[in-house]
Amino acid sequence: MRGIGKSFPGVQALQDVNLTVREGEIHAICGENGAGKSTLMKVLSGVHPYGDYEGDIVFDGEGCRFADIRDSERRGIVIIHQELALCPELSIAENIFLGNETSRFGLIDWDATNDRAARLLARVGLDENPTTKIVDLGVGKQQLVEIAKALAKRVRLLILDEPTAALNDDDSAHLLDLLRGLRDQGITCVIISHKLNEIAAVADTTTVIRDGRTIRTLDMRESVTEEQIISLMVGRDLEHRYPPREPRIGDEVLRIENWTVHSPTQHGRVLVDGATLSLRAGEIVGLAGLMGAGRTELAMSVFGRSYGVDISGQLYLRGRPIQARSVQEAIRHGIAYVTEDRKRYGLNLIDDIKRNVSAAGLGKLARRGWVDDHRELETAEGFRRSLNIKAPNVSAITGKLSGGNQQKVVLSKWIFTDPEVLILDEPTRGIDVGAKFEIYTIINSLAAQGKAVLVISSELPELLGICDRIYTLADGRITAEVPREAATQELLMHHMTREQE
Structure with a gap:
């Protein structure tokens, strides 16, 4: 990827980003929330189509101009997003071949579908009946189904966005072992992760992105420390991870x-x-x-x-x-409770920052049963500034913020209830x-109050x-x-x- 630039209204997400991934390696991408990691991978996988970004993508020595995800998948580039894209009420086999069905005489061949699915599940080490519904699987097993789905598309470059974020230690270890196995089979992997210990354990190469720019690519076979990666990510030395x-x-x-x-x-x-x-x-x-x-x-x-x-x-x-x-x-x-699942229970992702901040304390903004819009705006804007929520204004849709900024919105909502x-x-x-350092600082300030x-x-x-x-x-x-x-x-x-x- 050469000279990649991508902007959204009011935000320059990527600027002159360069990324080189070698065949048969596990290449990690790390950076702070909002650094542009996921956006870069969406450009690579066709989520953001050609013409919607600046720069060039070269795959196997050929320039690529992907119009959509299907276009990139035809070249063997498959992305697995952090939010898993599986249909819970369909079976494992149905999910693996959804949009890529095995048919005979215009009808789905279920025997062939389930047989192929079973072979793919064996490759990823998942001992489940292909007819099992996704809703009956844990998150770790669902992640393996996503990888089996990628293998069904003859993947050559597999992109995983925060694949272990919702997994326990055992499931994470199994997934990392699977990635090593895929690498040995010649499948190239790009992994976005915040877990630096996992990057150190599995990656051959690591590229650090900061503020929408590539900072440095590290060869992990050399003695790279977590402190070095952190320093590159945040642009300063973190002598103490806790304020x-x-x-x-x-x-x-x-x-x-x-x-x-x-x-x-x-x-x-x-x-x-x-x-x-x-x-x-x-x-x-x-x-x-x-x-x-x-x-x-x-x-x-x-x-x-x-x-x-x-x-x-x-x-x-x-x-x-x-x-x-x-x-x-x-x-x-x-009493206030900040949930562990901010996307499901903590926020209304399709509404703006302003409405999310005021949601738990509307009574403080209401006069005779009507919410004072001006006070609501002032309140949200105050939290945006004091908690350093990275957004152009409080009308930004919460679901489009990075994870760290979403967490600050949840904290704002409950701090507002005093x-x-x-x-x-x-x-x-x-x-x-x-x-994390910013969140710890906020927690310390609350205790100080x-x-x-x-x-x-x-x-x-x-x-x-x-x-x-x-x-x-x-x-x-x-x-x-x-x-x-x-x-x-x-x-x-x-x-x-x-x-x-």
């Missing part, structure tokens, strides 16, 4: 006592079992646990009983018992190190880097409360993998 903070901890704000939650889908199953924890003013408290430990279930049930059934226990706000039987009641008591307690569920999932903050995270270094105390959760039970000075990854993992004593 410094002097905690000023006050009185107890929220106490959750003997909290028990049952599953809404599996009768009798206990998700949270007698959990007790407290949050103090100006304090950042961590909640650590393995997948399935009950962290999100605990948070959502406290936030207006928005998940779970047969919930028991007591909430105390500044020493007084309260009821939070609905989201509205929780908000009135000054809560006393903020529960942040995986607040930096799927965002780069530069944006006297807010009580509970941070749920799967990244133990993150909890160790920003929290004053950390609770561990295993099988729905609180197994330990560890002060900052005593916390280590090994100690937390020990408590996360044992029953309460």
Whole structure:
């Protein structure tokens, strides 16, 4: 790709980008959110057609002018987007050959379709019946179906956009092994990822993009460190990944006592079992646990009983018992919850920044039942500036923002409600190190204002880097409360993998 330029209204997304990928290699592309990584790959795969961008694409020594995705797929270039493009109610086989059906005499040959699908599933290491519906598969298996779908199109260059963002460690490791296997079969892979440890483990070459420009291409066979990559990504040395903070901890704000939650889908199953924890003013408290430990279930049930059934226990706000039987009641008591799934539960992606920021606090902007548009605009614009949301204005559609900027919009929405307690569920999932630093700075400023903050995270270094105390959760039970000075990854993992004593 030579001299690639691409602009959107008010934004120059790419400017004079150059990228060279060699046959049979795994080439990683990394950069901060909004750097232009996904846009560059959309140019390469025909999502942005020829004439909609500047520059040239040369594949196998020939200039390419792709009109659409089908055009690029005919040349063997296949992209798998971060948001998987599968039809949940169709079978694995139907999804693999959707738009590329195996037919005989004008009718779909189901025996041949399922047989071909089974062979492709074997190639990607997925032991599932081809007639299984996508809706019955986990995210990790769905990712493998997408790769099988690419293999069905005789892929030569496979592009994966954040392929492990929603996967657990085991599924991620399996996917990386699969990419190594595809490389050995001569399939070239381009992978966009924020996970620098995965890039170091799998990539042969890494290109860093910053502010829509290529900064440098690194040969990963040389001794490249994560710190070098981070420095190139953000344009400055990050001596500390976590901003410094002097905690000023006050009185107890929220106490959750003997909290028990049952599953809404599996009768009798206990998700949270007698959990007790407290949050103090100006304090950042961590909640650590393995997948399935009950962290999100605990948070959502406290936030207006928005998940779970047969919930028991007591909430105390500044020493007084309260009821939070609905989201509205929780908000009135000054409790806010930033969900781990911002795209599904945190934002209206087809609406603008302004409406998303005001959504949880419309009562503060209303006069006699009518929202004051001018005040709503001023409020959103204030958050855009103070939280450094990268958008031309607050009329920008939220779904078009990068992940880090979407996360800032979600935070703005809840900060606007002026809560006393903020529960942040995986607040930096799927965002780069530069944006993470900004989110940590925002969390620190909220604590400095006297807010009580509970941070749920799967990244133990993150909890160790920003929290004053950390609770561990295993099988729905609180197994330990560890002060900052005593916390280590090994100690937390020990408590996360044992029953309460």
